[in-house]
Amino acid sequence: MSQDRTATIKRTTGETQIELTLNLDGTGQANIDTGVGFFNHMLELFTKHGQFDLTVKTVGDTDVDDHHTVEDTGICLGQALREAVGDKCGIVRYGSMTLPMDETLVTSALDLSGRFWFIDAYEIPTEKIGTFDSQLVEVFWQAVAANALMNLHLVLHHGKNSHHIAEGFFKATARALRAAITIDPRQQGVPSSKGVL
Template identity: 65%
Template sequence: LTIKCNGDLHVDQHHTVEDVGICLGQAIKEALGDKTGIYRYGHFTLPMEETLVTIALDLSGRYAMVFNAEFPTDKIGEFDSELVEDFWQAMAANALCNFHVILHHGRNSHHISEAIFKGTARALRMATAADGRLTGIPSTKGSL
């Protein structure tokens, strides 16, 4: 996946980060189509040195987000720490998924952020994998 973005970084990072999250969410939603044959649910607990993060998601077609992670610093280098949550909110809202982030412990903002991104990738891999036992859409309603 390659993303190219021309943002208004001369103003601040917020719109650029949010726009990339929106585009990623839309791309996930479009790529999954009607979600026939996928697991739908995914979760991953990822250790990153002193940090431990759990990501859980449901590609349900409905948006909900719980972001239970605090960053000990306002910045990660030149990047505003609060934008990590803004990015995932934009992604989840546009992918139409339930998205949960739980920081069990961690003291380094870089490690917390990295664990959230890598854990999300692993949870998405699980949720989008083909379920060989399923022939249709993973819902009792017949649609997601």
């Protein structure tokens, strides 16, 4: 790989301080500290299944709740993905994964199109996953998609366990991204008839 597909994003607001480094061509190494246990776990799974290297240090106003921590980390991850993938020459561009997680079956489908769209065709059955607000799964992935400028569709086919549903989406999206960023040796330039993404 001649191109260094890494990015470091720093973000400081009145609600969060974040430093995030993403290497798209890693080996699944995670160093995650967001102050939110369940979210740490999901990001570690995302890193492992995407075979990225990801370092995240987030200090957020978790005394209020976890919303700003999760959303702002998603913003940073999306920005890092957009920067690390570069001009997109040679990439596959599209990726999808239908993934089973015990009783749960989910699909994540995405397009690194340079255009934002997010569809969340699912409901998580409980308001909490442990102490984690279930609605923050949507908040996170919308922030990632908006800042990466990608289409992202998350679909729940069936499932009852909230933890499994959330975990399925993190794993499936990691696998879909892993496919989309892969360099296709037959692809000349940008994978678009327009010549630009």
